[in-house]
Amino acid sequence: MIVDCHTHWGMCWQDRYRGDPSEWLVSLDRNGVSKAFLYGHANLHRSDLCKNDNNLLVQVAAKAPDRLIPVGTSWPQMEKESVKEVRRCIEQLGIRHLKFHPWLQGFSTADRYFGEICDVAGAHRVPIFFHDGTPAYSLSEQIAGLARRFPSTTFVLAHSGLLWGWRSAIEAARYPNVRLCLCGPSQRAIELVCERVDPDRLLWGSDYGFGFADSIGYRLGLFVRAKIKEDLKERILKINPLNLLK
Numbered sequence: 065m066i067v068d069c070h071t072h073w074g075m076c077w078q079d080r081y082r083g084d085p086s087e088w089l090v091s092l093d094r095n096g097v098s099k100a101f102l103y104g105h106a107n108l109h110r111s112d113l114c115k116n117d118n119n120l121l122v123q124v125a126a127k128a129p130d131r132l133i134p135v136g137t138s139w140p141q142m143e144k145e146s147v148k149e150v151r152r153c154i155e156q157l158g159i160r161h162l163k164f165h166p167w168l169q170g171f172s173t174a175d176r177y178f179g180e181i182c183d184v185a186g187a188h189r190v191p192i193f194f195h196d197g198t199p200a201y202s203l204s205e206q207i208a209g210l211a212r213r214f215p216s217t218t219f220v221l222a223h224s225g226l227l228w229g230w231r232s233a234i235e236a237a238r239y240p241n242v243r244l245c246l247c248g249p250s251q252r253a254i255e256l257v258c259e260r261v262d263p264d265r266l267l268w269g270s271d272y273g274f275g276f277a278d279s280i281g282y283r284l285g286l287f288v289r290a291k292i293k294e295d296l297k298e299r300i301l302k303i304n305p306l307n308l309l310k
Contacts, residue, residue: 067305068092068100068280070193070222070247070269073124075105077273085124085132091272092131095280099305103135103163103193105274111139111169115149122157133309135161135193140171140178147180154188160309163193163222166201173206182210186217191308194219196233197226197248204229208236215241218308222269223248224257237261243308245269246287246300254290258300266300267308 077088092100102125107117118136125132136153138146153159162185166173185192196204204225211219218241225233226248233249234257236242244261246254247269258266270283287297 065098065302066096066284067268067302068097068270068272069220069245069267069305069308070103070271071100072103072105072271072273073121074273074275075109076275078106078120083120083124083127085127088273089128089131091278091280094278095284097280099131099133100272101135101161101193101269101305102132104137107137108163108165108168111142114139115152118149118153118157118159122159133161134159135163137163137165137169138181139169140175140181141169143177146177147184150181150184154184154190159190161191161193163195165195166206167195167198170201172201173210179213182214182217186214189218191218191220191243193222193245195223196221197223197229204232204236208232208239208242211236211239211242215239217241218243220245220267220308223271224253225249227253230257233257234260237265240265243267243304247271247283251286251290254287255292258290258292258296263296263299264304264307266296267305268300 104117106113121134125134136159138149220243224244230249230253243265245267270280
């Protein structure tokens with residue numbers, strides 16, 4: 065089994081297929097992916113589309129409930145409304161994971177209302193995925209600061225620092241409530257991350273879905289070719305994400 069911990073229901077897919085993930089799932093099948101965390105695109109791109117896109121993600125995932133896990137978001141700039149939307153996602157929509165993109169959404173991890181969101185997520189045991197690895201708002205070390213401030217909340221660095229910040233991601237993983245998703249580093253960086261980070265807190269993802277090109281094969285190929293023990297590969301691709309789902 066392979067679990068992809070980083071995919072998006074892209075706006076181009078919605079425009080073409082109107083909420084039907086059948087063709088989207090073909091790419092998962094082609095690469096042997098059994099389950100995928102499904103982040104939004106429109107909800108990370110525009111605040112006025114956030115609520116509707118959260119609804120849409122739940123509807124899309126419901127068409128393949130054994131395979132797709134919806135991941136919601138909100139915009140901290142909306143202040144109390146952002147906290148309310150997170151509560152709606154969790155308590156009404158049944159969403160059990162959140163994703164934030166401070167670089168694209170344009171907010172600081174020190175934002176007061178985002179702190180409230182972290183508290184809510186921790187109280188409900190809902191992990192928060194982050195785009196990480198790009199300045200000024202999405203550095204891995206900034207997310208490490210959140211992990212220090214909110215020890216009861218689980219934070220996932222969804223890119224493990226990308227190509228340049230993987231060393232910072234390794235440092236962030238010193239906090240026990242931080243997990244790293246191997247979606248962005250080079251093959252050699254993946255090997256080094258796997259050598260230095262708690263093996264129970266490593267995940268894998270493709271960032272698939274922003275367009276129609278199949279990025280799953282590329283990302284998976286990097287990971288499979290990396291010099292990592294086979295039992296660790298199985299843990300990263302299957303066991304760890306299933307534990308996160310629990």
